[in-house]
Amino acid sequence: MPLIEFTDKGLFCPQGGFYIDPWKPVDKALITHAHSDHARWGSKTYLCHKDSLPILQLRLGANQYETVEWGQIILINGVKVSFHPAGHVIGSSQIRVEYKGEVWVISGDYKLDDDGISGAFEVVPCHTFITESTFGLPIYKWKTPRQIDSDIQNWILQNLKDGKTSVLIAYSLGKAQRVIKAASQVTDKLYAHGAVYNVQQAFINAGLQLPSIKKITPETPKGDIAGGVIIAPPSADGTPWMKRFAPSVTGACSGWMQVRGNARRRNVDAGFAMSDHADWPGLIQAVKATGALKVFVTHGFQAVFSRYLNEIGIEAAEVKTQFGNDDEETQIESPHEQTFTVE
Amino acid sequence: MENLPLNIPNTITSSMDGLGMFADLVSLLGTSTKTNDKLRALVNYFATADDKDKVWVIALFTGRKPKRVINTKLLAEWCVEIAGLPGWLFGESYHTVGDLAETIALLLPDPDNNSSVFLHPLHFYIEQFQKIENQDEAIKKKFVVESWSQMNHSQRFVFNKLITGAFRIGVSQKMMVNAIAKFTSLEPSVIAHRISGKWDPQTTHFNDLLTDTNGATDYSKPYPFYLAYALDNEPSDLGNTEEWQAEWKWDGIRGQLIKRNDELFVWSRGEELITEKFPEYQVLNALLPNGIVLDGEIIPSINKNPLPFSLLQTRIGRKNITKKNLQETPITFFAYDLLEYNYEDWRSRPLSERRGKLEEIIKTIESEVIILSDAVSFTDWEHLKSLRLTSREMGAEGLMLKRKSSIYQVGRKVGDWWKWKVEPMVIDCVMIYAEKGSGRRSNLYTAYTFAVKDGEKLVPFTRAYSGLTDKEFNEVDAFVKRNSLEKFGPVRTVKPELVFEIAFEGIAASNRHKSGVALRFPRISRWRKDKKPDEINTLQDLKKMLEVYK
Numbered sequence: 001m002p003l004i005e006f007t008d009k010g011l012f013c014p015q016g017g018f019y020i021d022p023w024k025p026v027d028k029a030l031i032t033h034a035h036s037d038h039a040r041w042g043s044k045t046y047l048c049h050k051d052s053l054p055i056l057q058l059r060l061g062a063n064q065y066e067t068v069e070w071g072q073i074i075l076i077n078g079v080k081v082s083f084h085p086a087g088h089v090i091g092s093s094q095i096r097v098e099y100k101g102e103v104w105v106i107s108g109d110y111k112l113d114d115d116g117i118s119g120a121f122e123v124v125p126c127h128t129f130i131t132e133s134t135f136g137l138p139i140y141k142w143k144t145p146r147q148i149d150s151d152i153q154n155w156i157l158q159n160l161k162d163g164k165t166s167v168l169i170a171y172s173l174g175k176a177q178r179v180i181k182a183a184s185q186v187t188d189k190l191y192a193h194g195a196v197y198n199v200q201q202a203f204i205n206a207g208l209q210l211p212s213i214k215k216i217t218p219e220t221p222k223g224d225i226a227g228g229v230i231i232a233p234p235s236a237d238g239t240p241w242m243k244r245f246a247p248s249v250t251g252a253c254s255g256w257m258q259v260r261g262n263a264r265r266r267n268v269d270a271g272f273a274m275s276d277h278a279d280w281p282g283l284i285q286a287v288k289a290t291g292a293l294k295v296f297v298t299h300g301f302q303a304v305f306s307r308y309l310n311e312i313g314i315e316a317a318e319v320k321t322q323f324g325n326d327d328e329e330t331q332i333e334s335p336h337e338q339t340f341t342v343e
Numbered sequence: 344m345e346n347l348p349l350n351i352p353n354t355i356t357s358s359m360d361g362l363g364m365f366a367d368l369v370s371l372l373g374t375s376t377k378t379n380d381k382l383r384a385l386v387n388y389f390a391t392a393d394d395k396d397k398v399w400v401i402a403l404f405t406g407r408k409p410k411r412v413i414n415t416k417l418l419a420e421w422c423v424e425i426a427g428l429p430g431w432l433f434g435e436s437y438h439t440v441g442d443l444a445e446t447i448a449l450l451l452p453d454p455d456n457n458s459s460v461f462l463h464p465l466h467f468y469i470e471q472f473q474k475i476e477n478q479d480e481a482i483k484k485k486f487v488v489e490s491w492s493q494m495n496h497s498q499r500f501v502f503n504k505l506i507t508g509a510f511r512i513g514v515s516q517k518m519m520v521n522a523i524a525k526f527t528s529l530e531p532s533v534i535a536h537r538i539s540g541k542w543d544p545q546t547t548h549f550n551d552l553l554t555d556t557n558g559a560t561d562y563s564k565p566y567p568f569y570l571a572y573a574l575d576n577e578p579s580d581l582g583n584t585e586e587w588q589a590e591w592k593w594d595g596i597r598g599q600l601i602k603r604n605d606e607l608f609v610w611s612r613g614e615e616l617i618t619e620k621f622p623e624y625q626v627l628n629a630l631l632p633n634g635i636v637l638d639g640e641i642i643p644s645i646n647k648n649p650l651p652f653s654l655l656q657t658r659i660g661r662k663n664i665t666k667k668n669l670q671e672t673p674i675t676f677f678a679y680d681l682l683e684y685n686y687e688d689w690r691s692r693p694l695s696e697r698r699g700k701l702e703e704i705i706k707t708i709e710s711e712v713i714i715l716s717d718a719v720s721f722t723d724w725e726h727l728k729s730l731r732l733t734s735r736e737m738g739a740e741g742l743m744l745k746r747k748s749s750i751y752q753v754g755r756k757v758g759d760w761w762k763w764k765v766e767p768m769v770i771d772c773v774m775i776y777a778e779k780g781s782g783r784r785s786n787l788y789t790a791y792t793f794a795v796k797d798g799e800k801l802v803p804f805t806r807a808y809s810g811l812t813d814k815e816f817n818e819v820d821a822f823v824k825r826n827s828l829e830k831f832g833p834v835r836t837v838k839p840e841l842v843f844e845i846a847f848e849g850i851a852a853s854n855r856h857k858s859g860v861a862l863r864f865p866r867i868s869r870w871r872k873d874k875k876p877d878e879i880n881t882l883q884d885l886k887k888m889l890e891v892y893k
Contacts, residue, residue: 016788068473081635099467103500136440137432137435137436138426138428138432138436138449138450139439139440139446139449139450141453182631250376257447258449259439259440259785260373260442260445260500260785261440261441261442261781261782261783261784261785261786262783262785262786263373263374264373264513264783265783265784265785265787265813267376268374268376269374269375269376270374271374282583301435303830304432304435307431308429308432311429322825
């Protein structure tokens with residue numbers, strides 16, 4: 001019996017009797033991070049890192065939650081379980097599962113570059129590594145977080161010079177926190193769409209040290225916003241809500257912006273290839289560093305990445321999951337996602 | 344690789360004046376979403392760039408491409424060698440990016456940080472390509488690899504584009520003309536005429552391109568085509584029928600037939616000189632007067648009856664035209680307008696006057712190759728409506744309505760010319776294969792193959808790329824990613840579940856397709872979320888349509 005099985009409800013540990021990021025309601029769900037394709041509604045109990053809790057509560061409402069610190073070991077039916085930083089978003093964790101000396105690590109989503117907010121990715125040695133592959137093609141190579149931050153800052157300053165308001169499209173959990181931090185270093189006029197505001201405020205209320213932002217409401221005077229920076233989620237892009245900021249320019253922050261066609265499709269004025277996922281060199285580096293003998297590749301370019309790993313001598317197989325294929329473009333629907341993205 | 348004739352000097356021009364400036368322009372045009380921003384970027388470029396580079400930019404952005412001198416397969420090989428990647432991974436990357444030049448730019452390792460190398464002007468690179476055309480592979484490789492090593496991502500992208508082909512970056516001919524008009528004192532219509540037709544950016548000076556004071560006259564030059572908008576409202580909104588002329592709208596290639604200086608030229612609407620493709624027309628060189636330009640339709644026909652477009656397609660792609668081709672698909676010219684007569688530009692005269700002269704000219708010509716595209720006479724709008732319903736039997740795809748007093752304008756203009764097509768034919772079918780698109784649809788499954796039922800089997804019969812909204816494309820893309828069965832190179836076979844209505848303008852028998860039919864202008868007209876795959880049309884239904892169309 002393998003330590004982790006791939007079932008129609010998600011990744012299952014039969015010995016421990018728990019699921020990791022299940023996509024159907026289960027009794028016991030361990031959650032790598034609070035994005036909606038990994039943390040879904042309906043399970044009886046949730047176990048997550050303490051920094052994931054505020055967002056899980058915001059999105060899934062009141063449930064039975066348990067939280068852990070990174071590195072804290074807990075035993076579930078004799079299975080040793082611990083959470084380790086994944087560097088993806090605030091609270092995001094890899095989950096290490098050990099039983100009778102066999103170790104599996106489930107990466108959830110991760111990135112290797114330390115963005116200064118989400119925790120630094122920790123290499124967790126293991127026998128079997130389950131990795132994502134969202135950007136598993138060699139065309140995806142990111143600039144460093146510092147370079148991207150300064151690109152965004154320069155863009156904001158240029159817009160200010162041109163007398164225009166900057167609208168930055170960023171996923172409310174993850175990139176929004178990075179973008180807000182970068183923007184806060186060049187402007188005090190920071191505004192946000194309700195969805196972004198709610199997440200930022202949930203973190204601040206939970207005691208995290210993050211810059212505060214103002215929520216845009218129908219009453220917010222137009223003159224206050226002019227020349228400032230507005231952070232909005234992808235769902236707001238192209239809606240009438242955006243029109244009130246004119247004259248403004250729009251920039252999208254997403255790993256998909258690496259390819260020209262995607263930026264053109266999004267019809268934005270600027271695309272910043274900023275991602276919370278590992279790029280191609282990052283994926284390879286992570287897989288090698290774990291020393292895993294067997295790798296399972298999930299959501300993304302799983303066929304490509306697993307073939308490549310096999311060719312360089314690392315046994316790998318692709319696994320179909322229901323985790324999102326995208327950085328943020330397609331949002332998985334759940335009854336609570338609605339209330340979350342609408343202002 | 345020693346003693347190569349090519350040495351790239353280290354400093355040439357400032358980056359403000361070279362390929363870097365062009366790369367910046369392309370980036371700006373590619374990302375800006377506002378026409379005015381694009382126009383401003385072009386005007387700025389023209390105000391500061393090297394004259395020779397300007398000529399090339401006009402050429403490149405109006406669809407002229409430098410001759411391809413380096414095989415793209417070689418480019419890909421050099422790229423994977425430098426990047427240290429297996430070839431199949433290059434292929435996967437290419438299918439996702441959808442553009443070879445960009446794929447290579449993305450896969451090459453980052454240039455050295457200390458590279459403050461100044462780049463050459465745009466025309467330098469194009470001239471070098473021509474110089475190395477017949478050289479050894481090693482010399483070509485050295486030039487390309489060295490150039491790559493000196494460039495950043497966006498510069499590599501435009502450099503590769505110069506090698507691989509056309510720039511399609513959302514700059515219309517109209518925008519180009521308007522940008523030039525901003526810094527010259529010429530009328531847009533004059534500029535449009537000057538930059539159209541056959542001219543060689545290699546030998547044309549910027550000033551010569553925009554003035555006709557000196558040098559040889561280009562006798563081949565066509566006029567910019569006047570294009571019609573689709574008529575969405577009732578024709579009765581157009582007013583008095585007396586003011587309007589109706590013609591059949593033919594389904595051929597819009598073209599201009601030019602005879603000047605005892606030489607005959609044929610231009611397609613895509614501004615391609617296609618004289619050689621239609622040797623039938625050469626008899627007209629002896630029959631037409633000098634200094635004449637006719638607008639009309641290039642179309643195969645027998646006894647004035649048009650043949651299906653699919654037959655014309657069998658002619659277009661060929662390099663050599665056989666006797667058999669000439670007999671089976673004799674090409675005629677259905678003339679409907681006169682743009683120049685006796686070397687005089689007639690475009691500003693009213694259509695009625697141009698038409699009168701045209702009829703007079705055609706009457707005197709005894710040849711089956713040229714036909715007057717008859718005006719359709721009608722008593723009132725209701726009558727015309729009923730005539731329009733007979734379009735398919737006439738071998739036409741609808742009617743054209745032209746105001747008798749209209750001058751011949753440049754480009755697509757509202758008001759005087761309307762196309763009034765018949766409703767398309769439609770069929771319900773299921774998607775079975777999907778492929779990723781390119782350009783703004785890169786990394787999205789947006790090119791689909793559709794099938795109809797034939798008993799228990801599904802028979803593929805057409806592909807279509809357009810007709811869905813961006814949101815719908817995203818939805819279908821997500822479906823494909825979750826429901827693909829097998830992968831054949833870039834193609835995924837997909838669970839046959841999504842039903843679409845395909846609209847098309849014509850149908851013809853074809854032995855090149857499994858289904859035995861080929862469609863004209865297929866596109867997705869509706870996503871039939873209300874239908875299940877077992878409710879789709881059958882191959883029998885398609886064959887029936889074929890019968891009707893004949």
